[in-house]
Amino acid sequence: MRALIISDIHANATALQTVLAAADGVDAVWCLGDIVGYGPDPNESIDLLMDLPNLVCLLGNHDAAALGHLPLEGFNIEARSSIEWLRKQLTPQSASFLQSLDSHTEVNGITLVHASPREPMLEYLLDTYSVAENFSYFDTDYCFVGHTHVPIIFTLKDHVVHLEVPLPNTQIRLERRCIVNPGSVGQPRDRDPRAAYAIFDEDTNVWDCRRIEYDVESVQQRMQAAHLPERHIVRLSTGW
Numbered sequence: 001m002r003a004l005i006i007s008d009i010h011a012n013a014t015a016l017q018t019v020l021a022a023a024d025g026v027d028a029v030w031c032l033g034d035i036v037g038y039g040p041d042p043n044e045s046i047d048l049l050m051d052l053p054n055l056v057c058l059l060g061n062h063d064a065a066a067l068g069h070l071p072l073e074g075f076n077i078e079a080r081s082s083i084e085w086l087r088k089q090l091t092p093q094s095a096s097f098l099q100s101l102d103s104h105t106e107v108n109g110i111t112l113v114h115a116s117p118r119e120p121m122l123e124y125l126l127d128t129y130s131v132a133e134n135f136s137y138f139d140t141d142y143c144f145v146g147h148t149h150v151p152i153i154f155t156l157k158d159h160v161v162h163l164e165v166p167l168p169n170t171q172i173r174l175e176r177r178c179i180v181n182p183g184s185v186g187q188p189r190d191r192d193p194r195a196a197y198a199i200f201d202e203d204t205n206v207w208d209c210r211r212i213e214y215d216v217e218s219v220q221q222r223m224q225a226a227h228l229p230e231r232h233i234v235r236l237s238t239g240w
Helices: 013-022 042-050 061-066 077-089 092-099 128-137 216-225 230-238
Strands: 002-006 028-031 055-057 104-107 110-113 142-144 152-157 160-164 170-173 178-181 195-201 206-212
Touching (some): 042 077, 042 092, 128 152
Parallel strands (some): 142 178
Antiparallel strands (some): 104 110
16 A cells, blocks of 8 residues: 655645645555644645545644644744634634544554654654654554654664655665654755655555645745745745
């Protein structure tokens, strides 16, 4: 089975549509959370996901904040402004969909979390020290995470964590015991503005790291029309 792995869409329906069109032929879609927040298309992004067959979807911290489950004080000023706008935009159907999600699950013997196995909603996995501590919080061969907006692979070998930043559009056979992040669909932060996603082949354990260009300017125009924070608009152009 081939699963499309996506995360951190952040209400960017244009990027999501582009990824879904490019990843046709997959058997399932696993979304690792943060469907909304930052971007201009919260309801449209949720609608796109809801129509997908064999969807497994997680709740991210921005999704939880949109529902009022996380205090706004935990977000910076710009993110707080975006969430306040978002709360006014969500339709009852969109809110109901987000309410139905969990922040972690296990599918076919693979752990899926938004942030980390230890703290599924909020912890950032960016260094080998914090990652090493997280391996004791799951016992499957693989754990797929989002939250950092950076594609990365952490592999545990002989009690040592090895970090690999995969090149765009390459295939890597995953070894046992790794934590893998596909990057962000709607707001990359690795200096590459292209939407990031992955396709995982469960039969071969191959992780196919992919990037694809999308119409960034049209998203920025909608953000400007909605008076969303300028910083969030500008960063889409360069992926920072």
